[in-house]
Amino acid sequence: MKIASRGATMAVDWEQRIDFARLRTERLLRAQASLQDSELGAVLLFDQNNIRYVTSTHIGEWARDKSARCALLPREGDPVLWDFGSAAKHHRLYAPWFPESSWQAGVTSMRGAMPRETGVPDALAARIRRELEERGIASEPLGIDLTDMETLYSLHRQGIETADAQPVMMEARAIKTPDEIALLEHAARMVDAVYEEIYRTLRPGVREHEVVANAMRLLFELGSEQVEAINAVSGDRCNPHPHVFSDRLLAPGDQAFFDIIHSFMGYRTCYYRTFNVGGVTHSQIDAYKQCREWLDNAIELVRPGATTDQIASVWPTAQELGFPDEQSCFGLQFGHGLGVGLYEAPMISRVHSLDHPVEILEGMVFALETYCPASDGESAARIEEEVVVTASGCRVITKFPAEELLVCGKNYVRGADLLERDAATL
Numbered sequence: 001m002k003i004a005s006r007g008a009t010m011a012v013d014w015e016q017r018i019d020f021a022r023l024r025t026e027r028l029l030r031a032q033a034s035l036q037d038s039e040l041g042a043v044l045l046f047d048q049n050n051i052r053y054v055t056s057t058h059i060g061e062w063a064r065d066k067s068a069r070c071a072l073l074p075r076e077g078d079p080v081l082w083d084f085g086s087a088a089k090h091h092r093l094y095a096p097w098f099p100e101s102s103w104q105a106g107v108t109s110m111r112g113a114m115p116r117e118t119g120v121p122d123a124l125a126a127r128i129r130r131e132l133e134e135r136g137i138a139s140e141p142l143g144i145d146l147t148d149m150e151t152l153y154s155l156h157r158q159g160i161e162t163a164d165a166q167p168v169m170m171e172a173r174a175i176k177t178p179d180e181i182a183l184l185e186h187a188a189r190m191v192d193a194v195y196e197e198i199y200r201t202l203r204p205g206v207r208e209h210e211v212v213a214n215a216m217r218l219l220f221e222l223g224s225e226q227v228e229a230i231n232a233v234s235g236d237r238c239n240p241h242p243h244v245f246s247d248r249l250l251a252p253g254d255q256a257f258f259d260i261i262h263s264f265m266g267y268r269t270c271y272y273r274t275f276n277v278g279g280v281t282h283s284q285i286d287a288y289k290q291c292r293e294w295l296d297n298a299i300e301l302v303r304p305g306a307t308t309d310q311i312a313s314v315w316p317t318a319q320e321l322g323f324p325d326e327q328s329c330f331g332l333q334f335g336h337g338l339g340v341g342l343y344e345a346p347m348i349s350r351v352h353s354l355d356h357p358v359e360i361l362e363g364m365v366f367a368l369e370t371y372c373p374a375s376d377g378e379s380a381a382r383i384e385e386e387v388v389v390t391a392s393g394c395r396v397i398t399k400f401p402a403e404e405l406l407v408c409g410k411n412y413v414r415g416a417d418l419l420e421r422d423a424a425t426l
Contacts, residue, residue: 003179003182006185021097024097026177031053032075033172039141040165041135041139041140042074042140044165045070046144047146048063058266061225066111067109069082069108070106070108074131075137078099082124085105088106106124108121109150109151121153121154125157125160126158128158129160142161143163143166173337173345174361183265184388186265187267187269188386188399191269193222194219195260204250205249211245215230225263226263227262231258233256233257235251239378241380250277255275255280255284255374259272266340269338270336270367273384273402274291281379284374286374287374287381288381288404292370292381292402299385299387302389303389303392303393304360304362305359305360307358307360308357309353310357312350316333326351333371335347339365363389365389369385
């Protein structure tokens with residue numbers, strides 16, 4: 001399946017670009033196929049990533065942590081979404097890919113803010129029970145991806161047996177369709193542009209949070225739906241890795257790395273790059289070279305049929321990085337699937353992959369990230385690439401240059417150099 005003009009977002013009549021109708025259909029089919037392979041009769045979804053995957057709706061990132069909406073996906077037939085207030089009416093008007101009966105207004109417990117005394121949790125559970133009875137699956141287990149305890153208790157009071165829905169959804173989301181891959185590529189291209197801006201911006205006197213603010217502005221101008229996080233870490237904050245930006249002022253000779261996590265049309269990035277500000281030392285270059293080598297060794301192993309333990313085995317042990325055990329440095333040498341969620345299958349680390357390997361399959365998309373502290377005790381390098389697993393190997397979709405350490409900031413010219421130049425022209 002060919003998708004033309006990758007990086008374009010406007011729909012046109014003269015070539016096939018991303019087909020959102022096809023995207024909606026294929027995601028639903030994958031979710032229901034995974035559900036049919038399980039012992040569950042249906043899944044009840046509160047995770048906003050799962051809701052979007054199944055229903056192709058979202059009502060803004062404010063809804064992400066509120067559990068204010070939920071969707072019921074049966075093994076067969078159309079899903080039902082209980083949405084927040086007037087959003088259901090909007091879906092009935094403008095989301096024709098499901099019948100109007102799929103879009104219903106409903107009130108959840110909203111993480112316990114609407115407790116049992118209000119009657120809200122039991123009312124929602126009763127509606128869910130009726131939907132299950134109408135489909136003849138009320139006696140079968142109902143999978144739930146995440147919820148609050150009051151909602152769980154209300155379902156049990158309705159006599160509904162509950163189970164874990166996340167394995168079903170993770171299996172469905174592991175293999176990406178061509179349209180999903182194109183959206184993931186576009187999201188990465190937006191970050192390519194942001195790193196070009198960061199490269200031109202970094203200089204002594206700039207503060208970490210100013211870099212973050214400018215990056216967020218550009219991402220939203222380019223069409224990002226959500227900027228989940230931008231880590232900006234520099235100087236003595238690089239080691240140990242704090243995973244958060246600060247108001248630190250950049251100084252000459254600082255090593256600085258950034259991670260940009262944002263969403264375009266629901267599809268996410270996780271994308272590290274490291275720079276130096278105004279100058280560089282041998283220990284910083286050595287750390288970067290080692291970090292790049294660990295990453296390249298992992299990328300070379302990515303192909304269908306390979307397993308995640310093979311990738312984890314080429315990364316340094318916790319003790320080699322100066323940590324007592326693998327959990328203490330979890331996430332420094334890391335791999336994770338990307339899609340509508342930041343963390344999807346496959347997950348790769350020395351904590352679990354060596355003993356519980358997973359086969360890599362064509363169509364998976366995941367990020368690989370490595371970290372190396374410098375011998376100066378303060379600096380460190382952090383690099384990350386996103387890869388699409390192809391029939392013969394993999395394709396890297398994060399394009400901003402990272403083969404060598406880039407130095408940003410003003411180019412200083414020695415007076416002696418000017419004198420030598422002037423003397424040579426006489």
